[in-house]
Amino acid sequence: MMDKSVTILLVEDDEIDAVNVQRAFKKVKITNPLYRAENGLEALAMLRGEGVEKTIPTPKIILLDINMPKMNGIEFLQALRADPDLKGISVVVLTTSDEDRDKVAAYDLNVAGYVLKPVQPEKFIEAVTTLDMYWNLMEMP
Amino acid sequence: MKIRYKLIAAFLLVVLVPLAFISYMHDAKMSEAILKSYEDNNKSRLDVVQSEIERLTASAENYIHFLANDSALIKASYYAAELESVQDLARILPEARTKVGLSYLEVIDLNGKLVFSTLNKDSPYSAHSMHKTEGMPKTAVLWFNSDMQEYEIHKASLITRKKVPIGYMHGAYVLDKKFLQQLSLNVTVSLFDADSGVLTAANDHDIEYEWGRQFSSQLAEKCKHEIDINCGSDAYLVRREILHGVHHVVVASPLMSLAGKFFGALIITEEAPQIHKDLANARGSTAMMSGFALIIVIFIGSTLAAGLSRPIEALKKAAENMGRGNLDARVDIKSKDELGVLATTFNGMGKALSKTTVSKNYVEKILASMGDALFVLNENGDITRVNQAASTMLGYSDEEFQSKQLSDFMDESIVDDIRDLSADYQQQNYSRETSLVARDGTRLSVYLSRALLHDDGGNLIGAVCLVKDISALMLAEATLLEKNRELEKSNKELDQFAYVVSHDLKAPLRAISNLAQWIEEDNEDKIDEDSRNNLNLMRARVLRMEGLINGMLEFSRIGRVEEDVQEVNVQQLLGDVVDSMPVPEGFSISIADNMPAVPANKVRLSQVFANLISNAIKYRREEGGEADVSVTDMGKFYQFNVHDNGPGIAPADHGKVFEIFKTLNARDKVESTGVGLTLVKRIVEENGGEIILESEEGEGACFSFTWPKYITENEAA
Incomplete structure (x- = not known):
């Protein structure tokens, strides 16, 4: 079981996709606090406490969508890695984009994984289960 | 210089030189003849003078003898007066002298004393005549006194009836100016003394020619040596002189005494201005003849030269014409001489040239x-x-x-x-x-x-x-390039569009799927069996739609994304494809063991084989289904064949199988998106190959596609 103090930030513009993640977490019994931002800008604001209340403790894991309004996932990653306080956060991309360009860009910015959102709900549960196992295996700072 | 003038010049030279020579010769001959006639005339004049002198000589002798012996006058006087001495005679002699016309008459006694003379005592003749009587022959002689003018002395012995000689008588004609003037010759006649060479008489005393003296001494010299041989009175000396620009013809002959002694020179000098006139006349006629001849020569020469030069001119013109590049230039000369032959040759040459040469x-x-x-x-x-x-x-x-x-x-x-x-x-x-x-x-x-x-x-x-x-060509090429670029861009946009659309379609699809799932989960005990079944159907349709969208995405990706090409071992690749494929029981797949290596993107080539093989499996017969994969070397290409023994495809449907989203069976029967073969066709064609279907209904199907052995320039780029 992952340390319950580890908070997770979901950056996702689609309401249903966000609910999907929440339901999957519930199903897989991941009980860590899950915050949600609707785009990159909002996520940065929450991480830094700019204009909104800063998320404390700072999330150690971010689930990141790519195609989002205002600031997309890649742009958010660039800003994140450029920020000395935030650059160490582990990011898993959770997206519908099968573009090589996005994959290469994401890995260049040191993501911990790149997961395509499956259409079938069962497949998504499998994916989240795998992530949970992965996180359990990893030691967090 | 034109040949015509050369010809005329040559002609003139040939004619004029002899003409000039002939004229000159003729001129010389003419003047010679004219001078000769003058000389002859003057010789005749000399002869006249000579014969007159001879006549006078003879006449004087006769008179003397007549007076001395036979003269009736003397006899009458003699007898009548019983002349016993010459003194008596002297009384009657002047009368006698006048009658016979002698210049003078003298009587000398036996002692040589002049007893009578018709001349004055002071007369220059007297003393001499007396002196000369000594030793005189009895017959009359022609005497010449060098100190005096010429004269004839005729002497006769005077004898009485009793035959007693009492003395001599002599008389003479003097050859003086008067004598010469009496001859009435229109020329200068002069007499020169043989011994002294002095002019003794002339019919015109005003004229004394220098050469007269020289000439007479020459004559004297000549006659001294040639006495009696060539020096008779018919011997002449002739010379021609030009004095003050006037021709003079000089003719001389010797004066001979009765005794045959040369005593003087008789010289006729004729001033002959007429010669000039005659010569001028002669030359004038020669010149006229020459001029006439010249005109004829020029006329004939010109005609001849023209006759010669006209064809030469024509030839020259034709040659010049040809020289300017007109190879059709011809010359029209019909004569049969060398020029005619030359013209014919020239025309032949022109013909040959125009045949073989491209004219200018x-x-x-x-x-x-x-x-x-x-x-x-x-x-x-x-x-x-x-x-x-x-x-x-x-x-x-x-x-x-x-x-x-x-x-x-x-x-x-x-x-x-x-x-x-x-x-x-x-x-x-x-x-x-x-x-x-x-x-x-x-x-x-x-x-x-x-x-x-x-x-x-x-x-x-x-x-x-x-x-x-090539402006137009360049413009066309540029336009073509532009159009090509536009087409490429539009194709890219289309691919992009297909990608974006299919990507964005997937989001709501996923949401529908999720929502259906959640509705079922959240109302597990409230929904009946029908609703549950419907929800499952809905999820199945969502799945099919996802398949279609994925196919479309895949299809668009082929033209949209540059792919890595490397040498692929087809044998190994086919093994991997078959291994990762669920093969139903009873279906056999055989792969030929001569598969080559080709340049390809591994994933794409896998997709091609996977689709074709999975189609063979999908559309298999109930039992004993087979698929075999073979290869044929086609030179630059390999042809891969995937052959099955399934139901086959009617030829009418061959075209449809490659169309996107087309399936020949209902989707509920055999799950198919209708993208597979379209994808295969696109991959093959993108790599420069082509795909062929050979099949009859119920006879199985054979999909063959070609794949290049080498990467061509275009594809590498």
């Missing part, structure tokens, strides 16, 4: 009708001529080109290349695309090629530049 005119026409511009350069690279097309292309006239350099309308770098006729370029021709600037500043795209010009000896004499206006 013909070349000119070709140049003028050429559509491409032509520039001829000399060995210095200067423009020597251009054709009509060049003028039209650049807008300069022929004359303007004379003062133009290539650099006036061509880039310097190209001009340098063209003008470089050095050894490096000797063997090669030069061509490239460039641009020229026309007179109005327009820039023309052209294709320029330059070839070197050599003379017959292989020496470089210049170059020819052919310039083709």
